Amino acid sequence: MDIQATKLALLKIILENNNEAFLQKLADFIAHQKSDFWDELTEKEQQEITNGIAELNSGNMVSLDSFLKKIS
Known part of the structure; x- marks a missing residue:
């Protein structure tokens, strides 16, 4: 079938x-x-996202304009 x-x-x-x-x-x-998208991620991807959120919460961030200037 x-x-x-x-x-x-x-x-x-x-x-x-x-x-x-x-x-x-x-x-x-x-x-x-x-399924939750989180469960579809590898442990490494989950850890990278968790680390990124922790950095943002601690104030460690870059403005979009600054980031765009660095990559162009």
Whole structure:
């Protein structure tokens, strides 16, 4: 069964089902399956972002104009 056929079969099951508890469990399951972009990052990327936020919070930042002058 290809992915489109699977989707259609699942949709049919959902549309024909009137069991509120089942539908709520399915909705809860789907809601928990959504991934947070943070979880998609490597540990190194997460650490770099965390370090960058810490630097910003400590006042260690550069203005956009200053940064653009340095790279052009």
